[in-house]
Every structure is written in structure tokens, then in C-alpha cells.
Amino acid sequence: MRNGDHSTRLHKLLPKQVNIVEVGARDGLQNEKMVPLDVKVALIDKLSQTGLCYIETGAFVSPKRIPQMADSAEVFEAINRKPNITYSALTPNLRGLEDAIQAGADEVAVFTSASETFSQNNIHCSINESLKRFEPVIALAASENIKVRGYLSCVADCPYEGPTQPAQVASIAKAMSDLGCYQVSLGDTIGTGTPLRIARMIESVSHLLPAHNLAVHFHDTYGQALANIFQALQMGINTIDSSVAGLGGCPYAPGASGNVATEDVLYLCEGLGINTGVNLEEVVRTAHYIAKILGKAPNSKVARSQTPS
């Protein structure tokens, strides 16, 4: 290929518009030290002013296992909701879903893993058992007109098993879709993926599911997330999960980065000419707000490059 063709081809492959799923207040804060209710509410209210259209707001999970999310009902109650924003909740089971409905969640998410050992260690059942548990959750959600999103973890590697086979990722993503998940978010949980392996994984999944039913959820533990997102964007993926200030560590590598930072993703998209509808400056300001409360610098190169005003 002549080099003259690269940028033209690239420009054609990239989407015009990308949806950002902001997971900082849930997936992020669930892996940070406890913050008080009013901080969570302030964080979500600030995020609601940035142009973000999808904000993961809480999780209805065991407060013993995840005390950081114990006040999710109060969070849903106290936030200042904007009508064009989807405020979602993680719901591992029927009881969680009932609580989420009670709290007024707009959407819910279920989760499983592409790795059998990770599933056993993380949610204490096999992958197949976890899929079985989705059935009543999705049925009740459907009866309430609540859309269900699916998280699939370990799509590149598992901390226990090593590399995950792309065909395995594809097969479980397809099963989640068949059960009723309108979108499957492909999670590189430990951030070890690099773009060629990510491309092979997305290709494998794309044989069974259309790219517009997929999202990517990449952790930046080894700094590879933006390169991986850049590759995914060229393959028809146009929904990106990210976390303001890069909230959320990595339980398998203490001190390491967690979710890719929303600010860094927005900077990439803006540079690529992709519309996100989100105001980067406002997200940077929100990143500094929450990082200050957590007593650390934002885990985002974009936010660190800008002194808070």
C-alpha cells in the first residue's frame, strides 16, 4: 500500500459519532476508597452537565461484598436527573434488578466473564450458570421496558488463565445477545490487550454479532487502552466505556491505572474528528474535583496537563 492511501482509508473507516458510556461513578468508585453519598451525587450531577448521555450511576449488589455501592438507591434518589441522559445500574440478579427498578434506573447491566476461572473467582459460578441467572433478570427487565446491557470480562487475558481465545469471547457474547442484551461491552479487565490481539478478538465477535451491538471497555493498566480503542474505532465499534479521571484501580496490580480516562478518550475522538457531544473542559474540571476528594492526581494525561481553575 502506498502511504498516500493510509489517511484516506483511515478517515473512511472511523465513525462520525461515538457514544461514551461513563462508568466512573460505578465501575470507577467501586474500586476506590469509600466516598460519601453527597460526593457521589455531586459527581454525577457534574457529569450530567458535560454532555454525556449515558452515566452508570450505581450497582445493586451485596453491600457486604461491595460496600462502596451500598447507597446506590440513595444516589438515584438524590441526583438531579436530566431527561436526555440514561442513568443505569449494575444488577447481578433478580433482587438487584428489583432494587434498581424501585430506584428508577433507566437501564441495567448484567455481567459475566469469558474466562471460566475468573467467573468462579469473581462471581462464584460457572459461565453457563451466570448466563442462566440472566434469564429471569432479562425477562423482568423486558416486562418493565428496561433495556439490559451485558458486560463480558477478560476478553484479552484472564489473570488466572492467561490468554482468552477470541472464539470463546465470541461465543459468550453471542449467548448474551441471544438472551436479550442489546449491547455487549467487551472488557479487557486487566489491560494487557494490545491492538493486534484486540483486532483479532473483535473480528471473531463480529462474525457472530454486528459491531453496532458491541462496546469496548478497556483498562489502561499498561497504557494500551487508547491504541486499542483507536483500532476498535476502525472496526465499526462506536460505543466506548470510560471513566472520568480514570477512576477505578486494578485489583491485580496495586497502584496501577484502571479504566481508561474519559478525558483521554475524548481528546482522541476530537483529534480524529469524531463527534462525542461531550465537553472535554467540563469533564477535566470534574476529573480534578473527584481526584482531589480521593486525595490523588487524576489518572488521565489530559487532566494532568491542565491545572484546575
Added chain:
Amino acid sequence: MRNGDHSTRLHKLLPKQVNIVEVGARDGLQNEKMVPLDVKVALIDKLSQTGLCYIETGAFVSPKRIPQMADSAEVFEAINRKPNITYSALTPNLRGLEDAIQAGADEVAVFTSASETFSQNNIHCSINESLKRFEPVIALAASENIKVRGYLSCVADCPYEGPTQPAQVASIAKAMSDLGCYQVSLGDTIGTGTPLRIARMIESVSHLLPAHNLAVHFHDTYGQALANIFQALQMGINTIDSSVAGLGGCPYAPGASGNVATEDVLYLCEGLGINTGVNLEEVVRTAHYIAKILGKAPNSKVARSQTPS
């Protein structure tokens, strides 16, 4: 394009082998607080044990302007040189080159900018004047059988002028090559480049110079460096400048990251199946060594993910 073709095409485009130009001890330390001679020597000696084949070792510049590099002759004198490694020096002028020859530098580098205003502010002359100054430097280097590398800054944006035109980058890179630089290192000095703009810039330069005569020198100020490198690798570039521990800040954004970290580049290359000949673990260990002396964490996600042993 069917998604099934992406990874095959990508695999074909990527090089099998990449050369890392380690700039931490010069471009890095020049933008950090002063470290003593013995630390510089220990740093370079540790880098010499990692498999790196090219180590920028010092600069023969005005000690008033850049006091961090004032002891470069002593550094060259004290390091434990390995025969297969190129130890290079930055030499802005004939006097610098004479000092570099005296010190025994294997190669030298000259530098200019693709931005007229940056050139005026940074090296106090026009771009054309800076090119004129290369002539006697390159002539003397040639007579001593010393190869000359060229640095070209502001290839994406200038902190004073904004976006740099790709054609301008191409024209100056070509002039540097015509004057005798065997390789031109394309520097995104303020780290604002994103992959589509970088692709257009490399395309423009590739019309005038073969990709194997180019290197990329990307700063990670906004977290975009690896995505940009990933794009450059697909366009025939196989020399990457990087800095252990991400040494070197950004004078235009205090607190921000500087050079892309060698560790992060190595992790990307390993994941892409590209041989670098460099031992990542050893580089991570070296990153923790120098970061500790500088009293901060390594500016590298890979190094931060790993507790020093």
C-alpha cells in the same frame, strides 16, 4: 471492508523489528531537575544492560542555557561502553560537535523546528538559518565518519502558531536529509497530535523521503503517543524515540508527561509481535531506579503496574 480482513492486513503492515532510540538520559534529564554525574553514569550503564542499541548520552550545548547537560563530557568518559551500542550526543553547532568528537560520541544529532516561531523562540534563529548552521557541522562529522541524525520539532502543532502544515514538515525534513542527516526524527513536541493527523503528516513526508529514513519522537502529554506510534508503525516507520520512565516533562504544561515511556512502547511492540531486542523487565527496573532518585513515580503505566523488586 469485512472485519475479517482487518487483523490480516494489520499484521502485514506492521514491521517485524523496531529500533528504539533511548533518549531518557539526554532529552529526558535535560527537562528534569539536576542529577549528579554518578547517577547519569549509573542510568546509562543500566540502560546498556537492557538490550538497547542506541542511547542518547548527552548534549554539547551552552551550560548556561542547559545546566543539566554541562557534564556530558564527563558522562561519556565515565560510562562503561558496550561495543554494539551507539552512544550519541546532541550538537547544535560546530563547537558542540568538536566537543562531542573529543568526548568520543559515536553519532551526533542536530535539531530544528517545523515552526518558524518555535525556531525563533527555541534556538533564536530562523529555520533557514538553522539549516545553514548544519552545513559545517555535517561536513566535519562526515570527515570524522560520524553519522548525523536530525530532530525536527513541532511536526503536529506549535505552542505559538498552532497546527503545522504537513507539507511544511515534509519540506524541512527533506532539506535536513539533503544536507546529510541519515535519519530525521519527527517530533510531536507538545504531544497534541492524534493518529489521523499524524498519518497525514507522515504521508506528506513519505512523498519526499523513504519511511526507513524517518523516526518518530512523540510526547505523551495528552496520552496519545502510543496510538500515534501504532499508526506510524503501520506506515513503514521502524525507529521509535522513547525515554525510560517517561523522563522529561513538557515546558508548556507543567506537571504533564513528557516523552513517551520506553516501557510502554516495548509493551506495545511485544504485544504486536514486533521484535525490539530489549528486555522490558530490565527497563522497568531502570525506570524505578531513576524515578526514585528524582523523587517521583515513573511516568509510565507499565512501570507503575509493577512494584519494584
